[in-house]
Amino acid sequence: xxxxxxxxxxxxxxxxxxxxxxxxxxxxxxxxxxxxxxxxxxxxxxxxxxxxxxxxxxxxxxxxxxxxxxxxxxxxxxxxxxxxxxxxxxxxxxxxxxxxxxxxxxxxxxxxxxxxxxxxxxxxxxxxxxxxxxxxxxxxxxxxxxxxxxxxxxxxxxxxxxxxxxxxxxxxxxxxxxxxxxxxxxxxxxxxxxxxxxxxxxxxxxxxxxxxxxxxxxxxxxxxxxxxxxxxxxxxxxxxxxxxxxxxxxxxxxxxxxxxxxxxxxxxxxxxxxxxxxxxxxxxxxxxxxxxxxxxxxxxxxxxxxxxxxxxxxxxxxxxxxxxxxxxxxxxxxxxxxxxxxxxxxx
Amino acid sequence: xxxxxxxxxxxxxxxxxxxxxxxxxxxxxxxxxxxxxxxxxxxxxxxxxxxxxxxxxxxxxxxxxxxxxxxxxxxxxxxxxxxxxxxxxxxxxxxxxxxxxxxxxxxxxxxxxxxxxxxxxxxxxxxxxxxxxxxxxxxxxxxxxxxxxxxxxxxxxxxxxxxxxxxxxxxxxxxxxxxxxxxxxxxxxxxxxxxxxxxxxxxxxxxxxxxxxxxxxxxxxxxxxxxxxxxxxxxxxxxxxxxxxxxxxxxxxxxxxxxxxxxxxxxxxxxxxxxxxxxxxxxxxxxxxxxxxxxxxxxxxxxxxxxxxxxxxxxxxxxxxxxxxxxxxxxxxxxxxxxxxxxxxxx
Numbered sequence: 209x210x211x212x213x214x215x216x217x218x219x220x221x222x223x224x225x226x227x228x229x230x231x232x233x234x235x236x237x238x239x240x241x242x243x244x245x246x247x248x249x250x251x252x253x254x255x256x257x258x259x260x261x262x263x264x265x266x267x268x269x270x271x272x273x274x275x276x277x278x279x280x281x282x283x284x285x286x287x288x289x290x291x292x293x294x295x296x297x298x299x300x301x302x303x304x305x306x307x308x309x310x311x312x313x314x315x316x317x318x319x320x321x322x323x324x325x326x327x328x329x330x331x332x333x334x335x336x337x338x339x340x341x342x343x344x345x346x347x348x349x350x351x352x353x354x355x356x357x358x359x360x361x362x363x364x365x366x367x368x369x370x371x372x373x374x375x376x377x378x379x380x381x382x383x384x385x386x387x388x389x390x391x392x393x394x395x396x397x398x399x400x401x402x403x404x405x406x407x408x409x410x411x412x413x414x415x416x417x418x419x420x421x422x423x424x425x426x427x428x429x430x431x432x433x434x435x436x437x438x439x440x441x442x443x444x445x446x447x448x449x450x451x452x453x454x455x456x457x458x459x460x461x462x463x464x465x466x467x468x469x470x471x472x473x474x475x476x477x478x479x480x481x482x483x484x485x486x487x488x489x490x491x492x493x494x495x496x497x498x499x500x501x502x503x504x505x506x507x508x509x510x511x512x513x514x515x516x517x518x519x520x521x522x523x524x525x526x527x528x529x530x531x532x533x534x535x536x537x538x539x540x541x542x543x544x545x546x547x548x549x550x551x552x553x554x555x
Numbered sequence: 556x557x558x559x560x561x562x563x564x565x566x567x568x569x570x571x572x573x574x575x576x577x578x579x580x581x582x583x584x585x586x587x588x589x590x591x592x593x594x595x596x597x598x599x600x601x602x603x604x605x606x607x608x609x610x611x612x613x614x615x616x617x618x619x620x621x622x623x624x625x626x627x628x629x630x631x632x633x634x635x636x637x638x639x640x641x642x643x644x645x646x647x648x649x650x651x652x653x654x655x656x657x658x659x660x661x662x663x664x665x666x667x668x669x670x671x672x673x674x675x676x677x678x679x680x681x682x683x684x685x686x687x688x689x690x691x692x693x694x695x696x697x698x699x700x701x702x703x704x705x706x707x708x709x710x711x712x713x714x715x716x717x718x719x720x721x722x723x724x725x726x727x728x729x730x731x732x733x734x735x736x737x738x739x740x741x742x743x744x745x746x747x748x749x750x751x752x753x754x755x756x757x758x759x760x761x762x763x764x765x766x767x768x769x770x771x772x773x774x775x776x777x778x779x780x781x782x783x784x785x786x787x788x789x790x791x792x793x794x795x796x797x798x799x800x801x802x803x804x805x806x807x808x809x810x811x812x813x814x815x816x817x818x819x820x821x822x823x824x825x826x827x828x829x830x831x832x833x834x835x836x837x838x839x840x841x842x843x844x845x846x847x848x849x850x851x852x853x854x855x856x857x858x859x860x861x862x863x864x865x866x867x868x869x870x871x872x873x874x875x876x877x878x879x880x881x882x883x884x885x886x887x888x889x890x891x892x893x894x895x896x897x898x899x900x901x902x
Contacts, residue, residue, distance in 0.1 A: 284744070345805065357741055360749045394704055394793040397631070402707045402790060427797025431805040443749060444791050446741040450774025451795040452802040455838075458692065458778040459806045462837045466830035473830040479823030483813035490809045491802075 212245035213531035215524060216309035217270075218300040219251030220278035221316020223514045226251055229315065230259050230266050232520025237265035239521075240528060248303050250275055250296040275299050279320045281513060288320030289327075297321060301328045304506040310531030311507035313523055315515050322358055325501050325508045332536070334543040335503035336363075339370045339442070340510060341377050342449055342499045343526075345490055346433025352378050353430060354502065355442035356449045362441035364407035365550070367391065371412060372542040373502035374437040375419055380533040381500075381526055382436065390425035390435030392444060400424065404441070415549050417542045456491045497522040500530065507531060559592035560878035562871060563656035565647040566598030567625035568663020570861045573598055576662065577606050577613050579867025584612035586868075587875060595650050597622055597643040622646050626667045628860060635667030636674075644668065648675045651853040657878035658854035660870055662862050669705055672848050672855045679883070681890040682850040683710075686717045686789070687857065688724050689796055689846045690873075692837050693780025699724050700777060701849065702789035703796045709788040711754035712897070714738065718759060719889040720849035721784040722766055727880040728847075728873055729783065737772035737782030739791060747771065751788075762896050764889045803838045847877065854878060 217233065219226040233247060246269060249256060253274040260267040275296045279288045292298045297316050303309040305328045314321055322338060331338070339355035354374045359366065371389050378387035391409055393401040398409065401424070412421045422435050427448060430438050440448070467477040477484070497519035499510045507530050511523035564580065566573040580594060593616060596603060600621040607614040625643045626635045639645045644663050650656040652675045661668055669685060678685070686702035701721045706713065718736050725734035738756055740748040745756065748771070759768045769782050774795060777785050787795070814824040824831070846857045854877050858870035 427794040428801035430798050431801035444794050447774040447791050448794050448798040451777050451799045454775035454778030455799040455802045456806055459803055459838055463834040466833040467827055473827040476823040476826030480820040483820040486813040487810045491806055
């Protein structure tokens with residue numbers, strides 16, 4: 209699919225919405241010329257219209273779709289769903305359902321997005337539940353880790369589904385030709401781990417998928433980029449992702465403090481400040497912003513709630529790449545193979 | 556207990572044994588004068604004696620106890636146990652059992668150490684299984700995270716036991732007066748997480764322990780030092796610890812590469828190299844080396860397998876602090892309270 213895509217944006221979701229959202233669209237519009245035909249911007253028109261006047265790139269792409277209500281960041285999923293119908297998030301996702309847009313993007317409440325995604329779009333055939341995929345910096349660019357929070361408990365079958373979904377994500381968003389896939393464990397020997405990961409390992413070996421499966425990997429392999437795709441349950445993945453973010457922040461703040469502790473160090477740091485910026489760019493979560501709810505019947509991109517304009521622009525780029533790809537076809541081949549194998553095994 | 560302690564060391568365990576081990580003892584002996592009376596050094600005498608001649612601090616503290624065999628780093632636990640009797644690791648731990656030493660220290664095979672620890676020392680009353688505790692750098696010094704690998708699946712009761720064991724570790728090794736304790740989860744609201752962490756949270760709130768329990772924390776809280784003690788199962792803890800180590804390494808290598816990319820940056824880095832050393836010292840796992848098998852009927856300190864002399868010296872210091880403390884008394888109070896509560900609840 210090479211024609212320009214249409215994206216559907218929830219302007220009201222995120223800690224710095226709607227300003228950061230519109231500014232993010234403005235940044236993105238500049239780089240995505242000819243690749244995006246239109247952005248449907250869902251939210252409160254009286255607020256959005258004056259903001260758009262300040263951002264001409266964004267204004268030229270956006271069509272405002274008024275909604276009175278929005279889902280609050282602090283709403284629990286159960287509350288969010290009660291008040292979600294007709295909200296900016298609901299309408300952003302519904303536009304995908306109704307084929308008005310290729311993908312929906314929101315920096316809003318994660319739990320609500322997942323539930324609305326399932327209610328409005330349903331699941332891809334042969335996938336049980338959606339997973340959230342996150343991009344993770346590595347020496348070779350980025351890896352994708354999933355699930356990072358949608359499923360606190362997973363079966364071995366779900367882990368295989370995540371492997372299939374993540375492999376396709378890596379091809380499309382990270383442009384890897386033949387991505388390697390690893391299963392996160394506490395050791396690489398086949399006796400290690402719990403029953404679920406051992407069963408998933410066996411299923412992945414036996415399933416005859418079109419997939420470059422590498423077996424078990426450990427926590428340190430994620431940042432080493434040992435595999436392009438890292439498969440794990442949503443509890444472990446969420447903790448690992450946040451632990452890594454916290455560590456990167458700690459390292460940066462310890463370094464900053466040390467560099468400020470003496471005039472000579474401060475002078476040295478001034479000379480090499482361009483290098484620190486490079487490091488920051490690489491390690492900053494917002495540069496890999498744009499988690500996908502993989503497995504839904506349509507494309508829904510989740511931007512970090514605390515995103516700024518640059519981060520939101522990156523989430524829009526993830527949505528654009530997925531929209532312009534044949535993602536659904538790529539995953540369907542492996543999903544069908546796996547489902548066939550399973551029904552064959554149980555019959 | 557203020558009299559000098561006696562430590563029992565497996566000289567043959569670890570990737571760089573026995574050289575790194577003896578050099579580590581030499582470093583430690585210099586700083587621990589008057590606090591350590593003797594080190595029982597278990598291993599192959601014909602190798603150890605000549606090495607000791609090169610390290611006079613170590614030689615003055617060590618009493619060599621010859622053993623013919625040792626457990627290989629690559630042995631699976633099952634193999635290790637078959638060949639463990641009479642090995643340097645076995646004898647190092649047996650010396651604690653026989654009250655010849657206060658604590659055993661080894662950089663050897665983790666799985667074998669845990670099994671030998673259980674076989675030779677048994678468990679502390681009211682603790683089901685041992686946990687491995689690891690120190691983790693934070694802005695306020697160090698936190699302790701447990702379990703980081705001994706138990707890939709844990710019950711809610713075990714998590715409460717880990718909280719009790721870790722709280723005492725924090726008091727003794729990290730010298731925290733009234734350590735805060737957090738339970739690792741994917742969110743801080745009480746509806747988040749799986750059944751096990753929610754039940755453990757409730758047990759910790761209801762148990763009337765002498766403990767400063769803070770409730771749920773998330774992955775990024777570990778490096779923020781939000782609590783002094785971080786409680787989790789061995790699967791999640793192992794992945795989080797290794798993911799953080801990998802991230803710290805990636806950040807350092809990205810920074811190094813950026814600094815080397817231009818002459819000006821290289822010059823700036825040269826001026827501020829002292830600051831980089833400070834950061835390295837803080838983030839380097841070997842400076843917090845010395846994981847404990849908590850919950851065993853005696854003290855067994857696990858040093859990182861790839862440790863160098865400095866790391867092993869730090870592991871010896873952990874063993875010394877634990878040996879000089881009233882750890883067993885501190886934990887017994889909370890363990891008894893919890894066990895009483897549980898038997899009361901079930902009767």
